[in-house]
Amino acid sequence: MTPLHLYDNWERKLRPFQPLRADWVGLYCCGPTVYDYAHIGNLRTYLFEDLLRRALEMNGYTVRHVVNITDVGHLVSDADDGEDKMEKGSRKAGESAWDIADRFTIAFKHDLRALNMLEPQIWCKATDHIAEQIDCIATMEQKGYTYTTSDGVYFDTSKQDDYGFLARIKRDEQEAGKRVAIGDKKSATDFALWKFSPANETRQMEWDSPWGRGFPGWHSECSAMSAKYLEPWFDIHCGGEDHIPIHHTNEIAQSQACYGTRLANFWLHGYFLQIDAGKMSKSSGDFLRLQTLAEQNIDPLAYRYLCLTAHYRSQLNFSWDALLAAQTALQRMREHYYSWPPATQANADFLQRFQAEVNLDLNLPKALAIMWELLKSKLPDAIKKATMNQFDAVLGLGLSEWKPEIISEEVRELAQRRWQARAEKNWALADQLRAQIHALGYEVEDGVDGVQIKSRQIGASA
Numbered sequence: 537m538t539p540l541h542l543y544d545n546w547e548r549k550l551r552p553f554q555p556l557r558a559d560w561v562g563l564y565c566c567g568p569t570v571y572d573y574a575h576i577g578n579l580r581t582y583l584f585e586d587l588l589r590r591a592l593e594m595n596g597y598t599v600r601h602v603v604n605i606t607d608v609g610h611l612v613s614d615a616d617d618g619e620d621k622m623e624k625g626s627r628k629a630g631e632s633a634w635d636i637a638d639r640f641t642i643a644f645k646h647d648l649r650a651l652n653m654l655e656p657q658i659w660c661k662a663t664d665h666i667a668e669q670i671d672c673i674a675t676m677e678q679k680g681y682t683y684t685t686s687d688g689v690y691f692d693t694s695k696q697d698d699y700g701f702l703a704r705i706k707r708d709e710q711e712a713g714k715r716v717a718i719g720d721k722k723s724a725t726d727f728a729l730w731k732f733s734p735a736n737e738t739r740q741m742e743w744d745s746p747w748g749r750g751f752p753g754w755h756s757e758c759s760a761m762s763a764k765y766l767e768p769w770f771d772i773h774c775g776g777e778d779h780i781p782i783h784h785t786n787e788i789a790q791s792q793a794c795y796g797t798r799l800a801n802f803w804l805h806g807y808f809l810q811i812d813a814g815k816m817s818k819s820s821g822d823f824l825r826l827q828t829l830a831e832q833n834i835d836p837l838a839y840r841y842l843c844l845t846a847h848y849r850s851q852l853n854f855s856w857d858a859l860l861a862a863q864t865a866l867q868r869m870r871e872h873y874y875s876w877p878p879a880t881q882a883n884a885d886f887l888q889r890f891q892a893e894v895n896l897d898l899n900l901p902k903a904l905a906i907m908w909e910l911l912k913s914k915l916p917d918a919i920k921k922a923t924m925n926q927f928d929a930v931l932g933l934g935l936s937e938w939k940p941e942i943i944s945e946e947v948r949e950l951a952q953r954r955w956q957a958r959a960e961k962n963w964a965l966a967d968q969l970r971a972q973i974h975a976l977g978y979e980v981e982d983g984v985d986g987v988q989i990k991s992r993q994i995g996a997s998a
């Protein structure tokens with residue numbers, strides 16, 4: 537098999553992947569801040585990470601996949617001020633910060649399942665690891681990397697010569713160009729490790745610490761939890777492109793100070809899903825959820841297919857037309873696959889070409905094109921099916937689980953009566969019958985050559 541190469545953002549180049557240990561590959565992916573539902577932009581990043589994990593497994597590695605849940609400490613502004621997103625989300629929802637964290641974590645996991653993502657082996661939440669974070673901060677303090685201001689304990693970035701290397705940040709230029717207020721911080725790049733609770737206010741989430749009552753800064757959790765569940769030095773760290781200059785840069789600074797490692801051997805980042813030429817974003821409120829797609833009768837796996845059509849290192853502009861085209865293509869693929877006899881032996885040549893594309897930094901648009909080439913080839917269908925099964929172990933479209941819908945006699949009869957009512961221009965009755973069909977879980981669509989009955993999408997989180 538062509539050896540796996542991944543684009544490492546630390547070295548800014550394609551590197552052959554070599555695992556650090558013989559028994560498992562450590563993969564740490566920064567998880568969601570659970571103050572709201574995930575949008576399909578966030579989900580694009582998790583899809584890329586799922587595909588990376590599947591590619592590693594295709595290469596025979598056992599992956600230890602860790603995803604954290606940020607349920608405290610992520611402030612509205614990445615410059616360490618503003619409200620905690622969880623406290624703000626709690627006010628907006630009229631529920632406690634703990635309750636929204638639970639609710640949105642469940643919804644997030646539901647979305648991952650609807651998109652056929654593999655369950656990480658380890659989920660870990662920031663609020664379950666306060667002691668580990670305090671230990672990590674105390675170590676940094678002992679080693680002289682911290683200072684305390686009126687509102688928290690900060691990391692002193694001037695203590696590290698290579699601070700910001702991942703993002704190629706030049707500290708001096710940043711300082712000179714910065715116009716934002718930095719409060720009591722010594723430098724704009726310094727960041728909070730522990731924030732004190734405001735004197736005149738009780739936070740919902742706060743803990744005692746050697747420095748005073750408060751809560752951990754957002755970056756602390758990932759250094760502490762990745763060291764606990766993987767090693768302080770592990771194989772691959774992932775997140776969205778926005779993590780490069782701040783969150784990952786600061787995680788690296790902490791791990792270097794604490795453990796003397798730069799955390800991960802490879803740094804991979806998924807690029808944004810854009811909408812109307814801007815980043816899809818929870819904070820701006822301009823976002824689509826998987827549930828929003830389901831309401832438009834889009835199968836969640838059509839979104840997965842759409843994401844396969846763009847390389848993870850390029851931004852993807854969302855459009856409904858592209859999503860509908862993805863749904864049509866996926867449906868055609870499923871119908872072909874379903875019509876074939878049981879799988880026999882995979883075709884070695886197709887397999888080798890597919891694996892070569894996957895191993896070239898996850899060139900999945902090309903891998904998908906090879907899948908279509910196979911589908912249209914003159915190979916016997918049983919061989920196509922066997923080959924597709926191996927492709928789909930990486931692409932995760934769930935082809936072998938799909939079955940055409942069997943629509944019950946009751947629904948067919950209601951649709952027939954509705955068609956009749958429409959022909960007789962009895963709109964009230966037609967609407968009433970449509971509502972009954974809807975309640976049974978189906979939609980009817982009127983076409984020129986009759987009516988089409990489809991099940992409503994119920995895959996995404998409600």
Ligand SMILES: Nc1ncnc2c1ncn2[C@@H]1O[C@H](COP(=O)(O)OP(=O)(O)OP(=O)(O)O)[C@@H](O)[C@H]1O
Nearest residue numbers: 568569577578581775776808809815816817818819
């Ligand atoms: N538009 C997007 N496209 C792809 N990935 C994204 C997008 N927006 C955020 N991400 C990624 O989603 C993951 C989860 O992010 P998180 O839950 O912290 O969202 P957030 O940054 O608080 O939300 P937002 O920036 O949308 O207000 C991160 O890896 C982040 O980089």
Ligand SMILES: [Zn+2]
Nearest residue numbers: 566567758783
């Ligand atoms: Zn992180």
